[in-house]
Amino acid sequence: MSRSEIPAQPFPLSVDFARTALVIIDMQRDFLEPGGFGAALGNDVSLLAAAVGPCQAILAGAREAGMLVIHTREGHRPDLSDAPPAKVLRGDPKQRIGAAGPMGRILIRGEPGHDIVPALAPLADEPVIDKPGKGAFYQTDLDLMLRNRGIETLLVTGVTTEVCVHTTVREANDRGYRCLVLGDACASYFPEFHEVGLAMIAAQGGIFGWVSTTGEVLAALS
Numbered sequence: 167m168s169r170s171e172i173p174a175q176p177f178p179l180s181v182d183f184a185r186t187a188l189v190i191i192d193m194q195r196d197f198l199e200p201g202g203f204g205a206a207l208g209n210d211v212s213l214l215a216a217a218v219g220p221c222q223a224i225l226a227g228a229r230e231a232g233m234l235v236i237h238t239r240e241g242h243r244p245d246l247s248d249a250p251p252a253k254v255l256r257g258d259p260k261q262r263i264g265a266a267g268p269m270g271r272i273l274i275r276g277e278p279g280h281d282i283v284p285a286l287a288p289l290a291d292e293p294v295i296d297k298p299g300k301g302a303f304y305q306t307d308l309d310l311m312l313r314n315r316g317i318e319t320l321l322v323t324g325v326t327t328e329v330c331v332h333t334t335v336r337e338a339n340d341r342g343y344r345c346l347v348l349g350d351a352c353a354s355y356f357p358e359f360h361e362v363g364l365a366m367i368a369a370q371g372g373i374f375g376w377v378s379t380t381g382e383v384l385a386a387l388s
């Protein structure tokens with residue numbers, strides 16, 4: 167693997183793939199399928215399906231290239247001891263975090279809904295970061311893993327663009343990582359937030375990072 171220049175907004179990014187990790191954010195049944203947390207919040211979960219194919223494509227490319235692949239999941243312990251009451255006590259009590267749903271207790275680790283969708287199932291040697299918050303760095307060992315591997319650039323994909331993807335990119339940017347967000351491999355329940363979320367990352371000379379596409383990265387890898 168070598169260094170490549172990836173076409174991106176606001177300008178091309180030079181990427182050393184040996185020091186790059188693919189981070190797939192929260193592609194969980196709870197967000198993508200009916201009956202989970204996303205639906206409990208009142209969203210049309212079918213809007214997130216668009217990100218699955220591009221995530222599959224970049225996941226295959228990253229595996230082929232021997233890149234570090236990291237998956238994240240948002241969720242909480244069954245006793246909710248890691249869930250802030252301010253996060254839990256919102257909305258209809260029957261549909262809150264920890265309540266019983268068709269895919270098990272909503273947003274609880276170990277429940278079927280907390281799983282990553284089968285199309286993007288992690289391999290045994292791919293780290294899965296279980297996070298209690300929206301950002302993948304908050305109260306996790308992600309930063310330690312990346313530094314131990316000498317990672318300097320993150321290819322970021324997943325859901326939702328303006329919530330967990332954005333929070334993670336902001337956290338990573340402040341920690342000194344270059345984030346290349348693959349716009350087609352991200353999705354939101356609000357298409358307008360997806361578009362604006364991507365624009366916010368690349369605005370002001372790349373205030374949070376760079377935005378590109380799955381196709382551009384796969385072309386650079388081939």
Ligand code: TIU
Pocket residue numbers: 191192197204207240300325326327329330331355
């Ligand atoms: N609600 C929403 O858009 N997202 C989340 O609650 N979590 C993630 O984005 N993963």
